[in-house]
Amino acid sequence: MMRIGFHASHEQISPRQLLADVQHAERAGFQMAMCSDHLFPWSSQQGHSGYTWAWLGAALATTDLTFGCVSAPGQRYHPAVHAQKIATLGQMFPGRFWVALGSGENMNEHVTGDRWPTKEVRTRRLEECVDVIGRLLDGEEVTHDGLVTVDRARVWERADPRPLLVGPATSVASAARVARWADGLVTLNQPLDTLRELLAAYREAGGAGTASLQVHLSWAPTEEDAEAIAHEQWRSNVFPEPVNWDTDTPEAFDLIGEHVGPETVRQHVRVSSDLGQHRAWLQEYAELGFDDLYLHFVGQEQERFLDVFGEQVLPQLQ
Structure with a gap:
């Protein structure tokens, strides 16, 4: 059965608030969590980057969730x-x-x-x-x-x-390569055909274990607000390789992000005020063969997202 987890974004939220958020996520019905491990945020608009490994000890001690970390x-x-x-x-x-x-x-x-x-x-x-x-x-x-x-x-x-050593992959080639050593696979939301090929490449290369997907999404009561949140927070995160690998400062990401419009962000973030649409998107990922979905609401204030998705999205999918 598909499981749904919460993605804790250290680049966007202070570690103190993020600890309260992941505790809230457990109460709302999320079954697990994962987090990033950055020294710098992707942009000055995000503005945070706590030390993941100290935070993980506190998060594991104060919840019953399982946790993963990309490092x-x-x-x-x-x-x-x-x-x-x-x-x-x-x-x-x-x-x-x-x-x-x-x-x-x-x-x-x-x-x-x-x-x-x-x-x-x-x-x-x-x-x-x-x-x-x-x-x-x-x-x-x-x-x-x-x-x-x-x-x-x-x-x-x-x-x-x-502990499982999981292989992160965002391309078909990298999925096949990490299959040599990985105890599982984790990737990001991309076009469905790309994800289908990526999963197939991992399995055909002998990759075993759980297949997990981190889903960037933006929801708000109005479409305008959902789009504004995604554009303000995530426009610096839409660049393909090698830009995302090789750019060396948040200030540089901010400069190139100035030229990114809302429509481009929508190609990388699932943006909608319609909870039914979010449920449909998540169901599509499950039907591709992903075992675990980690939902990353790209806004900085998580409380309303956690409550609404906990009440109106998770129960229909689990």
């Missing part, structure tokens, strides 16, 4: 440090935490001062990190010399069960 090892985070964080949350909250390991964005990683690698090098670095993290979670002592260097690392706290 990038290899530059800002050494894979041994990453493994220790994953194992600690997994040990404290057994079976309730997973992490999607991605290759990252320059905006969050350039702070180390290291050169931002090409996409292929970043992907190979990620695959090395996944191997290191997995071995550390299994209790091995790891030494590794490659695109990352590890010297006799060991994680002393073991999580049972081992």
